[in-house]
Amino acid sequence: MPGEGEPRSNVALVGAVDQGTSSTRFLIFNAKTSEVITYHQVELKQILPKSGWVEEDPMEILDTTTCCIEKAVENLVGLGYKQSDIKAVGITNQRETTIVWDKTTGKPLYNAIVWLDLRTASTVDELQKKTPGNDKDYLRSRCGLPLATYFSAVKLRWLLDNSETVRKAVEDGRCMFGTVDSWLVYNLTGGVNGGQHVTDVTNASRTMLMNLSTLAWDDSLCRFFDIPKSVLPEIRSSAEIYGELTSTSLQGTKISGILGDQQAALVGQLCFQVGQAKNTYGTGCFLLYNTGLKAVESTTGLLTTVAYKLGKNKPAIYALEGAIAIAGACVQWLRDNMGMISSSAEIEQLASAVDSTYGCYFVPAFSGLFCPYWQSDARGIICGLTQFTNKNHIARAVLEAVCFQTRELLDAMNKDSGLDLTSVRVDGGMTVNLLLMQIQADLLGIDVVRPSMTETTALGAAMAAGSAEGVDVWDLSSLMSGNTKGSPSTPVATDIFHPSITSQEREERLAKWKMAVERSMHWDTAGKQLRVPMGLWDTLAPGLYAFGSFAMLLLANLVAGDAFLEPQASVVVEVTLVSNIPIRIGSEKSVQIVLTGTDELPLGLTETKSLLFPIEEVFIRAQLEGHEGEKLELGDKKLRQLKLGEISASLSCLNFFSPSSVLCILYFFLPTL
C-alpha cells in the first residue's frame, strides 16, 4: 500500500454530492471497495422568515457544493490520488425543496422553499376543495401522494400565486423550476451556457406532477395544480450520463447519477430485494420499504414513491415510504433555539444521565405531522411536566420522540405490506447516537442494524453514477441479484441493537405517546375562528343587537296585529313510559318519556318528543307517587302505555307564518347573508 501523499495507480473513484437539509458534503468512494477515501462537509443556513416558513438560499446551496468538491479533491490529491481518478459524480439531495430560476440570467427568482415549510397550508385547503368529496387522497392513485404542504407542486403553486416576479417570469417564458438536483445539475453543467435542465424519476416522484405508471409529467396533474409544463425539467433515469461538470477542479467529469437522498440510502443499504427496508435519521426521518416492480397504494397514510431506476432501459422499482418531518431538526432546535446543548452530539450525554423521561413526552410537530397523520395544523408540545422534570428528561424525550414516530411508521408499513419486518437497517447523521439506537430497538421490538459506514446516502448516489452506462466502474449486478457473498461492496453490519424491554412496557409507552400526539393536533388556529369566553364589554354589541331584535319584534307585532308570542297555558299531554329495562322508581336511572301532543299542543310540539329525565327529577316523580319501591317490568312483552295522569305545561310557541315572525327571521338572518 502506498503511504500518504505517494502516487497510487489504477483506482477508479466516484464522487457524490450529498446536499441535505442541514449540510452539504462531497464524498469520494473507491468503486471497488465502497470505502470512503475522503470528504468535506459544510453546514447550511436555514432562513426562517416567519413561523412555519423554512427557506434556504439557492446560491448558498450551490456555493457549499462547489466548496465541498474543491476541498475534498484537495484532500484527495494530498492522499496521493489524482483528480482524474474520479470517473464520475453522482448527486443526491434533500427532496421536494423547490427552486425557481431565470433562464436568461441563471439567477434564483425566490429563495428555495424547503420541504419542511408550512406556508402552503391554505393552498392545500383550496386545492383539496377542488376534489370530489374534499378528499386529500384524491390524487394518490396517480402520483402516490396525499395533498400536503410537503410536496413541490403545492410550493410552486404558492409561488405562482404570491410572487409577482415568478409569475412574470412564467409569462415571459423565462422561468425554470427544479428540485435541488435540477438546480445543481443545471449549474454544474454550465448554467445559462448550456446547463442541463433535468431531474430523475425519484425526485420527480416527489413533486405530485409525475404519473407513477408512465414516469412522465402527467397532463391532468399539471392541470389540477395549474402548472405550465414548460417550466418543468426533463425526467431521466437515476443512472445515466446527464452532462459534464464545466467548473471546479472536476471540470470534464461526467455527472451520471441522481437520486433523492432517501432513495439513495435505500440503494446504499443494498435494499434491492422486495421486503427490504431502511430508516434514515437526518433532519427528518424516512423509512423506505422496497416493493419491487409494484407501486403499492398505501391505506395507512404512507407514500408510494419511485425507489430507483438504475439505467435508461432498466425497470423502475417502487417503495412505500414513511416520512417524519422532524428528527435531527429537533436536536438542532435544542442547540440553536434553546441553547440546551452546544453540539448535537451532547444530547446523548444529557439524555443518558436519566433512565427515563418520567412521563415527559415531546411531540416535535414543528412542521405539522407527516406520516401517518398528515395534520398540518398540529404543533409541537411538551407534556407530562412536573416540578421534577429537568433538561435531562427533555433531552431524552426528544430522542424518544424520534423513536416513537418511527414505531408508528413501522406499524403502518407492516399493515400496508402485510408482512412484519423483523429487523431494520438504519443510517444518517443521528445514528452515531448509541442511546438513540437502543431506545429505537426497545420501542420497535425488533433488531436495529447499523452498518459500519453510515454515509449510505452518498454511497447510493456514487453507486448509481459509477454503474451508469458509459461509466461502468461500479458493478451492481451481483449486489442486485442478492448474491453479496464475498463482495467487498457490501456494507458490513457492525452493530446490532436488540430490544431490551418487555412488550407490555413498550405498548404502554406507545399508548402514552399516542395520547401526547392527540394533544398536539389542531393547535394552529390561524385562519380559523376561535370560540372565546366573552367579557361584559364584549357582550355589549350582541346584547344591543338582541335587544333591538326583540324591540323590532314587539313593534312588528303591534303593527301587524297578529299574535307572535302566544302563551299556551295548561297543555294536556299524555305521558308514556317506554323502556326495555326494569326500572326501580326512585333510582338514579334515566327514563325515556314520550310526550305525545294533542290538538291543544302548540305548534312546534305537535310531534312526539323524546326526552331523557333522571328518574328522580322533575314532575314525573310526583306522578309516580304511591309506586315507590315497585318494580315496573317494561320488557318487550309487558310494554304498555302507562297513563300517569295529566301534566300541566306552560309553553310559548313560535307562529312561523305570522308576518311579524317572517320580519323577525329576516332581521335575524340578514347580517349573515
Ligand SMILES: Nc1ncnc2c1ncn2[C@@H]1O[C@H](COP(=O)(O)OP(=O)(O)O)[C@@H](O)[C@H]1O
Ligand atoms: N450525536 C447525535 N445525536 C443526535 N442527533 C445528531 C447527532 N449528530 C448529529 N445529529 C443530528 O443529525 C442531523 C444531521 O444528520 P444528516 O444525516 O447530516 O442530516 P441531513 O442529511 O438532513 O443534512 C442534524 O439534525 C443533527 O442535529
Ligand SMILES: O=P(O)(O)OC[C@H](O)CO
Ligand atoms: O435532509 P434529510 O436527509 O433529512 O432529507 C430530507 C428529505 O429528502 C425530505 O423529503
